[in-house]
Amino acid sequence: MRNDSLIDLCIAKTDEELVAMALENQDYFAYIVERYEKKLLSYVIRISGLSREDAEDVLQDTFVKIYINLNSFDNKLKFSSWVYRITHNEVINNYRKKKARPEKAMDLDDEFLNNLASDMRTDGHADIQYLKENVEKVMEKMEPKYREVLVLRFWEDKDYNEISDILKKPMGTVATLLSRAKANFQKELESQNIKL
C-alpha cells in the first residue's frame, strides 16, 4: 500500500484524519508512527536519560499503547499532546519496572540552549559549546519532574496549555512547576559557579 501517491496523501492529512484512517485500516498507523517517532524518541531520551536502544524499546511500547487506545483520543485535545502524555506515562512505567534511573549525558541542541539562556535573562555572551557542557551538567542533577517541564517548555516548545494536557496537571500547577524548575536550575548554576 505504501506507494508514493499514498505517502503524499497521508502527509497532507491531519493527525485526527490519520487516527480515523488507522482505526479503519491498521496500515495507516504506520504514518502516525513515522510522523512522531523522531520527536518522541528524543523526548524519551531527554527526560529519561535512557540509551537510544532502551529508549526505542520504551517507544515501541508507547506506540502499541497509542494504537490500543486510539478510540480514547478526544478531539478537544491536540493529538500531539495526547501522544506526549502516553509517552510520559510509559517512561514513568519504565522507571517503575526497572526501579533504577540510568544517568547519561543529555544531548542538548542549540535551540534548546538558546531558548533557555534567553528565558533566564543571561547576557547572551556565552558560547554554545560552553552552554552545552554546563547546562548538561545542571540538567542531569535536576529532579526529573523539573527536568521534564524544562524540556517540554524550552525544547519541545510546548505552551502551558499543552504541558498541562501532557502532564495532566492544572495550568496553575504547571506555571508553579516551571517557575520552581527555573529557580532550581538557577540555584544549581550558582552552586556550580557557572555563568551563562
Place this chain on the structure above:
Amino acid sequence: MEKDFSKEILEKIKKEQIKPRSKRYFMLKNSVVWFVFAMSIILGALSFSVILHFWEINDWDAYYRVNDNFLAFIFLTMPYFWLMCFLLFVGVAYLYLKHTREGYRLEFAKVVIWNLVLSFVFGSALYSVGVGRQVENELVKRAPLYNDFRKNQQNVWLRPEQGVIIGKVIEIAENGDFLELNDPRQVVWTVNVSDTEYFQGFVIQKGFSIKVFGEEGGNHYFIAREIRPLMKEHGPRRMLVVEE
C-alpha cells in the same frame, strides 16, 4: 533512524493481533468514573446530614456536666465516625473527579471547595427532610457494631460525680417518685424524681433510655433535677427515645 520503526511496530501489532479498544470500553470506563464520583457526593452528603443530626441532638447547654472546657466537650461528643465517612467520601469524589477526562485541569482548591459545597448543600437538604436521623436510627437498629460504637460514645454522659447519668428505665415506682435505671455498665441506680423537670414535656416509660441531670447521693442513689431522652428526635421537638 536506522531501522524501519513504523514497519516493526506494525508487524508487532499484526503478529500479536493487537486491536484498538472499542469506543464503548472507554465510554463505560468514563461512566464508571462519573458514577463513583456521584455516589461519593451522595454518600458524603448523607454523612453530612447525619453530622447535622448529631449537632442538633447534642445537649450543648449541659456541656459543663461532661467537661468544664467547651472545646473539650466538642471533641468528646464529636461524631467521629461520620466525620471520617464524610472526609473519606469527599476524598474519593476528589480523586474520581480528577480522573474524569478533563478533571486534571481543575485546580486542587477548586475541586475540594466544589466537593464540599455539593456535600453541604445536598447534606443540608437531606437533613431537613429527616434523612440524617433515619440513617442513624436504622444503623443503630440493624448494625450491631455501629450500635456498640454509639453506646460507647454515649458513655461520655455517664459521670455521676459531675451530676449526669444515662441508662434504661427498668422500673417506675407506683407513686412516680422513684425509678430504677440500669446504666451501660450494668449498675442499677435508684433515681429520686420527686423534684425534677422533664425536658419539653417528655414523658418517661419503662424501657426508655434517658439522661438524668442532678446530684449523686451515694450508694447508687441519684437525685434527679432534669430528665431528658437519651437521644432527641429530629424536627419539631416531639420527644422520642431510641431503644438501647
